Amino acid sequence: MAPVMRALVNPAYDPAGLRAPATDARAFHEALPGYAPTPVRELRDVAQQLGLGAVVLKDESDRLGLPAFKVLGASWAVERALADGAGAAVDTLVTASAGNHGRAVAHVAVARGLRARIFLPARALPVRRAAIEADGAEVVIVDGGYEEAVARAAEAGRAPGALELADVGASGPAHWVVDGYATLFAEAAEQARFDVVLVPVGVGSLAAAAARFGAAAGVPVIGVEPVSAACLTASLQAGEPTVIATPGTTMAGLDCAEVSPAAWPDLRAGITGTLVVTDEEAAAAMTQLAAAGLSIGESGAAPLAALRVLARDPDAEPLRAAVDLGEWSRVLLVATEGRTGG
Ligand SMILES: Cc1ncc(COP(=O)(O)O)c(C=O)c1O
Secondary structure, three states: OOOOEEEOOOOOOOOHHHOHHHHHHHHHHHHOOOOOOOOOOEEEHHHHHOOOOOEEEEEOOEEEEEEOOHHHHHHHHHHHHHHHHHHHHOOOOEOOOOOHHHHHHHHHHHOOOOEEEEEEEOOHHHHHHHHHHHHOOOOEEEEOHHHHHHHHHHOOOOOOEEEOOOOOOHHHHHHHHHHHHHHHHHHHHHHOOOOOEEEOOOOHHHHHHHHHHHHHHOEEEEEEOOOOOOOOHHHHHOOOOOOOOOOOOHHHHHOOOOOOOHHHHHHHHHOOOOEEEHHHHHHHHHHHHHHOOOEOOOOHHHHHHHHHHHHOOHHHHHHHHHHHOOOOEEEEEEOOOOOOOO
16 A cells, blocks of 8 residues: 555645635624634644744634534525525425534524525434434434535425535535635734744634635635545545545544535635644543643544644645745634534
8 A cells, every 4th residue: 555645735726716715704793693703813833843933823612603614605505595595485494414404404493583494414423413403493303424414405405495504515505604704814914923823624614715815815825634535635636536445444524535616716826735634643642632621522623633743744745835834924723613422
């Protein structure tokens, strides 16, 4: 078996032509009940250990009352879809999810007086299923992986009264989800100074929003993937979206076999490079964050694990050079979720 490549410099990186980040979602989010910008925390010990100027972490463990960033995309996509004329006929929101997006859609459905049907892959943790059911949604467990759940949700989304809220694909909602995530980066830019961003990648919608932000701000963006679900790394290497096998990872939100078509153009031109991490490295990063008083889940801790690889691994030298990493660097880690307890 070929040795695992830890770091990739994107050969097609050319951010000049990227669209500007969306701006209209932010006012919508700010008007939601309970809205507050999530905090940015400084990790002084990490910066010192790795010889960096500063490491700051955007903590998404409590976003609008939910333990992940995903409600930013789901809420904006529902708003846009209902405003686009689907509104009157819709009584049920339908989506597939590895967990966090489904919970966000269930939450948005309650807020709008709608029902929700969420399709989860069989390997989704029972604790994630229970959290979605507690929000009053119907959960359908699909025999297969995330991609099978996506296919089932697409079918169910064609029923009368249903509105499919996919965060993957080429549909309107898949684009609006990316637009909704712009709020996270706009907040971060007001809260801290940073000159490189590390962001976890599942289907790449969040990373696409990061890439648009980075292109406008002149900040390089690195995508972080599980070693066993590195679909963006494979796609950037191949120069086209590439489906990979996903044998499983504890980083459940990142366990995706392919990038979202809605995200791909921004990823291809706007991601400086990628890093891959193991489940053990993500667990160690979680433990380190817990010791610092931060309750962050596996997918959310992946960027800290990746920063170690970036700073120390010999394979990462070309990517270190591409982002000019050194004692002057100020790094933003996007910690996308709190601990889910599973
Ligand atoms: C906690 C967490 N982090 C990161 C991601 C990755 O986001 P995307 O699928 O947009 O790449 C997800 C997606 O579900 C997630 O739940």
